Amino acid sequence: MNNRNRGKNTGDDTLFGAEKQIDKLKLAVHDMNYLLSRDYAERASSELVGNRYKLKTRQIQALRGASASEKQIQNRKLKQIEASDLKDKIIYLDGFNILILLESLLSQAYIFRGLDGCYRDLSGVHGTYKRVNQTQKSIELVSQFFQKTKLQKLVWIFDKPVSNSGRIKQIILEFAQENNLNWEVDLQFNPDKFLAENAEIIASSDAWILDHCKKWFNVIDYLIQEEKLSVNLIKMF
Structure with missing residues (x-):
């Protein structure tokens, strides 16, 4: 086991820990929603709003993740399904x-709940995935979700070009075998497009996938409620 976490960055408590900063971010999200709903481009909108509220880079990142237009919010809500709809179904996970x-959530990093009800963090894969202390527990949580909702099958989809995607595939398949879970793991060159076009039900908080998929399930929200997870949560509205 390594000693890596996916926790807060230095300075995150200053950017997200104070009520004054959160109030500022909520106003910024409100302004972003106004602009996006009037077809302004996301990048231009976030720069405009970021300048207005003097936001730092990571605050703008959180702002973008939490924001959506009214049309996007409605469209995503219409396609969202409940846990009770999952029995005997196949779900595709944006790995x-x-x-x-x-x-990130288990590391007590800041997690942001956006206007669409989805949760997002400030971590990301930059060409390489590195396993952390919370990886095993995260896989176990997905297993609890899989078993409690009585899914027929769960398919993890990972980015093939990302370094170590083959390694995490192996870890998940070994876990599934040990626990007798009907799981598959697939590596795709363009996972976003694959999930949007080929999966009936997906689990992701990626905005583009949510806008283009057929149906989606909010697995993070489900796990927070069902497993009573301790979350360093910021509601952005």
Whole structure:
């Protein structure tokens, strides 16, 4: 076991720990929603709003993750399904998205709840995935979700070009075999496109996937409620 966590960055408590900063971010999200709903581009909107509220880079990152237009929010809500709809179904998981989000959450990093009800963090894969102390627990949480909702099958989809994607595939398959879980792990060159086009039900908090998928399930919200997870949560509205 290594000693890596996916926790807070130095300075995150200053950016997200004070009520004054959160109030500022909530106003910024409100402004972003206004601009996006009027078809302003996301990058231009976030720069405009970021300048107005004097936001730092990581605050702008959180702002972008939490924001959506009214049309996007409605569209995503219409496609969202409940836990009771999952019995005997197959779900496709946006692998790195869900895994890293759970690792961050378990590391007590700041997690942001956006206008669409999805949770997002400030971590990411930059060409390489590194296993952390919370990886095993994250996989176990997905297993609890799988068993409690009585899914027929769960398919993890990972980015093939990301270094170590083959290694995490092996770890998950070994775990599934040991625990007799009907899981598959697939490596795709373009996982976003694959999930949007080929999966009936997906689990992801990626905005583009949510906008283009057929149906989706909010697995992070489910796990927070069901497993009563301790979350360093910031509601951005």
